[in-house]
Amino acid sequence: MITVEVCIGVDCHFKGAYKVVSALEKLVKQNNFTDKVIIKGGFCLGNCTKAVSVTINKEEVYSVQPENVDKFFKEHIQSRIELCSL
Incomplete structure (x- = not known):
């Protein structure tokens, strides 16, 4: 399970x-x-x-914006799921 926490400060x-x-x-x-x-x-x-700040399983990623969320999803979430599926 991947836990993604988006800072809402x-x-x-x-x-x-x-x-x-x-x-x-x-x-x-x-x-x-x-x-x-x-x-x-x-x-x-x-x-x-560097907002918006996000953690993925405790790893911090910065500068996630509505405009780049698709890229963020592919690089940081989808790629992890694909690796786990191998």
């Missing part, structure tokens, strides 16, 4: 955290990964200048 909120969460939830459903990925809100990671 003030800076991340203003930079589109809720749009990122919505887009990730949509991508998880579209790819039938609902049994493999949990998307949830998280606390501030302290890198507010």
Whole structure:
């Protein structure tokens, strides 16, 4: 199971955290990964200048935006699922 936490602190909120969460939830459903990925809100990671901050199984990724969430999903989530399926 992959746990994705999207920071919903003030800076991340203003930079589109809720749009990122919505887009990730949509991508998880579209790819039938609902049994493999949990998307949830998280606390501030302290890198507010690089918002939106995201953790994937405790690994931090920064500057995730609504405009690049598809790329983020493919590189950081879909690729992990594909590796686990081998």
